Amino acid sequence: MKRILKPSLAGGYLQHRRILIAFLGFVGLGIFSGALSANENGKGASVTLRPISETLSVSRKIDELVAAGLKKRNLQANDPISDEVFVRRVYLDIAGRIPSYAETVEFLEESSGNKRQHLIDQLLDSKGFVSHQFNYFADLLRIKSRLRNVPGQPFIDFVKKSIRENRPYDQFVRDMLTASGNYAERGHGAVGYYLRDFGMPEDNMSNTVRIFLGTRLECAQCHDHPFDVWTQKDYFEMVAFTGGVMMRVDPPFENANELRQMQRKGQLPEETRRNLQRMLRPLSYGVQGSGTGLARLPKDYQEADGEPNEIVKARTMFEKKELVEPVIAEVGKKGKKRRQNPRDRGITGAKQVNSREAYAEWMTSAENPRFSTVIANRMWKRAMGVGLIEPVDILTDETVPSNPELMNYLSSQMVEMNFDLKQFLRAVYNSHTYQRSASVSDDEELTEFSFRGPLLRRLTGEQLWDSLMTLAVDKIDDRSVVNLYNRQYQGMDIYEIYETTKGMSADEIVELANMSKEEIRKKQRSEYDKQQAKLNAERKQAAAEYKSLQKKIQKARQEKDYATQKKLKAQLIELVQKNRKKSGRNSRDMVRASEMSSPARPGHLVREFGQSDREQIENSNSEPAVTQVLSLMNGYIETRIASNPNTQLMINIQNQPSTEAKIDAVFLSILNRRPTVEERETWKGEAAKYGKTVAADLIWTLVNNSEFLFIQ
C-alpha cells in the first residue's frame, strides 16, 4: 500500500482499507485494455410466465377484435408469414437484433409444432430483451451517460435492473416518482428520474405527464393550453405534488464544511483541489422530501383564476382531487429573520406531507385509465409498429383509437396482468395478427391503421448496430465493456467513491484527492501489465496449439480423412474464437448499443441511423440519409466484418464444405433465409468467375439492401 500512496499534506500515510478495496475493485477490471467482462448485468430475467393457454386466449381475443375492425372497413388480413420471416422479425422485435446463423438454422430446422411459441418465450427471457427494452426506455426517459452534475450510471443501472427483474410497470414508475436518497449510494438510481431534470421541476412534471399519461401539459406551463382543456393553474397544481423536493443531499461523510474551507483557503495544490471537487460533486445529489403538496404560481401569472405568487395546493388534473392536506407551520420570529431557504421554493414553513407518494399512487392506479391505456398502446406499437392511438402521447378527451374495442381490451388486459409487460407482449407476439406479413405505410394513414399485419419498419439505429455485431462476434448479448467515463472519480466509479469516502475524515479525503492522475494511471497500468503478461502467456500457448492443429489438419488432408479434418477444423476455429475474445483487441466498441455510452457519440453508426440524442422524449428517428448509405457501402461492414477472417460471419462461411453451402450461409447469416434458386445460381456464377473475393461482394450486396434494413 505504501507504494501506491504518497505522503499526505497532513502527514503520515493513509491507511484506509476501503481505498484498497475500491482499488482492487477497479484495477481488476483492466480499464486500459477495455477488456471485456462477462455481462453480469445481462442475465435475462427469469420470470414465471403464466400458463400458455391463458396467454393464447388473450392472443385469440386480439385477433378477433382486429378481424372485427377489418370487417368494418371491408379489408382482408395479410397472409401469415413463413418461419424465415418470423425468426428474423421476432428476434429483431424482442431481442433487438437479427438471429445469428446458428440461431436461425436451429429454429428453421426444428420440427416441433409449437416452435414459434417456444422461441417467443425464450427471447422474452433473454439478455437481448433487456438490452432492447433498455434502448426503448432510454429514448423515452432521455437517459444519458452524463447528466448535468452526476454520471448516468446509477439511473442506467436502475432501469436495466428493473427490466431484468421484470418489475411491473406501475411499480417501476412509482419507484421513480417516489424515489429518494443519495444518488451515489447503490440501489438509489431511481432518483436519476428527478436529477435528469435538475433545476427544472416544472419541466419534470410536464415530462412525467407526457410520458406516463400521454397528455401534453407543457403548453400550460406559460399560459392556458390553446388546444386542450388544461389551464396554467391545473399545471401548477400538478407541480405542487412534487413541491418542496430537494435535489441536494448530504454527502456520506460529515466534514463537508471543513473540506469546503480547506478548498477555499487555497491551502491545497491545484490538482488536489480539482480532484477533490470532481470527486465530491456527485456525492451530494439525490432527492429528499416527500413533497409538501404546495407550489407557487409564477411571479408573472396573468390568468384570471389566480394571483401572481399565490400558493396553490396540489390537485389531480383529471378529477381535481386534493390527495393530501398541506400544512404550513407558523414560523416564529427567528424563522422569519433567517434567510429564506431557497430549497423549499419560497414557501417557508411548508411541511413535507407525502404528496409524492399520493400522486404516484394516483398516477399509476388501475383507476387512472390514461395510465394503462398509454402503456398498453405503447407496447402494442412496439410490436406492431403503429399505435392504436397515434401519436402515442397527445391524448385528449376527444381521442378515438383506430380500433376502440381493441384499445379498451388491451388496456384492461394491462391492468388484469398487473402491468407485467412481458406477459402482455407475449400475448401480442403470439397473436396471428403479429405473425402476418407487413403492411406499408403508404396504404393507410397511421392514425387509421387497420392492422392487416404489422407495419413495415426500418431497423432502429440500435437494431442495425446490434445486428452488425451479431455478424461480427459470437454471443454478442454476453459482452459488455467497462465504461471509462464511469471511473472518473480518482479511478473509481460513483458507487465506489461513495463507499470509499463514507465516514472518512477530511484528511483522509484530501489524501485520496491527492493522488494524481499519473499515480492512478501508474497503479492501473501495473495491474494492466500483469493482466497482459498473463494474456500473453495464454496466447503463446494458444499459438502452439494452433500450429499443432494445423499440422494435424494437413496430415488428415493428405490422408483424405475428411471426417477428422472437419473435426480438427472446428477445433481450430474454436481456438481462434476463444483467444480473440480474450485479447480484446479491436473489440472495445464491439458491444451492443445498450452497453455503449448513452447516447453514442455523434457520427457513430448508431447515431447516423437515428439513435436519439436523449435531449427530448422519444427523439430517435428512422429517416433515410446519404450518410447512412455511405456507411453501409464503404464503412464498417466492408472494413471490419467482411475483410476480417475472424468475424463470426466469415467463420460461418469458412465452415462450409461447398460454394453452394457458403452462399447459403451468407444468406442465412444476414437475411436469415435461404437464397432462392435463382439467387443461388447467380452467386455460383459470380464465384466461378471472380473466385474468393465474391464472398465480400455477396455480403456487401445483402447488407446494402432494403431487405436487410427493414423488418418485413
Add this chain to the structure above:
Amino acid sequence: MSRKQGTLDARSRRDFVTGAARSFLGLGTLAFVPGSILADSKSAPSKGGTAKRVIYLYMSGGMTHLDTFDTKPGAETQGPCESIKTSAPGVQISEYFPQMAKQMHHVAVINSLSSTQGAHQQGRYFMHTSYFMRGTIKHPDMGAWSSYFKGKGDTKLPGNVKIGGNSSGLGGGFLESKYAALPIGDPEAGLQNSTLPSGVDEDRFARRMKRAREMNQKFLARYDDKQVRAYSGMYDEAVKVMKSDDLKAFDLSSEKTAVREKYGMDRFGQACLLARRLVESGVSFVEIDNGGWDTHVDNFGRLETKGAVLDQAMAALVSELQERDMLKDTLVVLATEFGRTPQIVTERQNGRNHYPKAFSGLLIGGGIQGGVKYGKTDKEGREVEENLVEVPDFNATIGYALGLPLEKDVFSPSRRPFRVAHKGKPITSLFG
C-alpha cells in the same frame, strides 16, 4: 406507378397524384395543379433578396434574449449582464459578444420575435417549419424547402446539410427524402465513408451495385413503401457524392491552423468553418445546431462559456464571408426556439425559464441591411412593443431573401396544401 423509383421525383409524383385525383374526382384543374403558372399568377411575384445560400445557426434550448441581443441596461430584469457599444451606431449588445460587436454593421437584429410554443420540441418544430407540430403530418423545414425549390445547383454535394448532434430529424417533412438534410455529426470527422474501401475498384463496385439493385427491385415489388423507395434514391445520391470533386470541402484539415483557431477549436466553431467551406463549394443551405442554451440554472455563468463560443465562431464566419465578398449573397441566420424569462430565478443560481412571448434573432448578409435593430420590447424585455415578428414572418423573410415562392401552394401526398413559411409576411423593409 412508383415502381420505377428514382425516375419520378416529388413533383412529378405529386402531379401524377393530383392528376389522378382530378380525373377520378372530376375536380377542376384550377384547384389542383401546384406549381403551374395559374398558381403563380395568384400571388404577387416575390422579388426577394439577393441570397443564394443560407447558413442557419440554431441555438438549441432557447437563447436568452436579454443577455444577448436585446439588452436592457439598468432594468432589474437585466441582472449582472452589461451592454457594450458596437460598430453600428445605436446598436448595443451584451458584453458576452465583444467580437460580434465589431461586426454589427452587417447585422439586422430582430428583437420582436414572438412564439406561442413554450416547450422545446414544439418550439423547435415551429421555428424550423412555421407550422405547429401535429400528429398527422410532418412539415418540411427551411432547409428542405430551399432544396426543393432551388435544387442544388451545379454541385454534386447535397444541397442541404445539417451539422451537429441533434437527432430530431433531417427536416424533409412530407417532401421526398432527397430534399432532407445530409447530417454531419462531427464537423472534424467530416463526411465519412465517402471513398471506396481498398480492394474495391470501380468495376467491382458497379457489379455490386447492379446485384443490389436487382434485389432491391424485388423487395420494392413486395413492399411499395415511401421509405423503401427513399433508400433506393439514397444510393443514387450517395454514388453522386462519392464521385464529387467537391468532397474536399468536408476536410477541415486542409485549412491553416490559424484559420481553424480563429473560429474556435470547439465543435461549434469548427462547424461554422465547415459551413463556410460547404457554401463555397455550392451547398445552398447549411444548418448548425448549437445546443445547451436551456439555462434554467445559472444563466449568467453558462452564458460566459456559451457566449464566448458563439461570439468567436459567428464573428469569424461573418468576417470571412465578408473578406470573400460572399456576404452579399449569403444569408447568415441566428435563431432559437424561444427567449428566456426576464424574471431571474434567484433560487436556481440566477436561472431563467422558457419565454416564448418575446425573443431575438439575427439576420446577416444576403441583401439584408446591416447595422439596424428591428422591433422592440418594453424596457424590461417582457412584451413586444413594436413591429411584432411572428415565427412564420421570420421564416418568410429568410424565404424572401432566397427568392422562394412564398405564396405557392405545395401539396402533401395526402393532398393538403402547404406553403413555405405558412403565409408569414416577410419583413421587406430590411432589404436595402
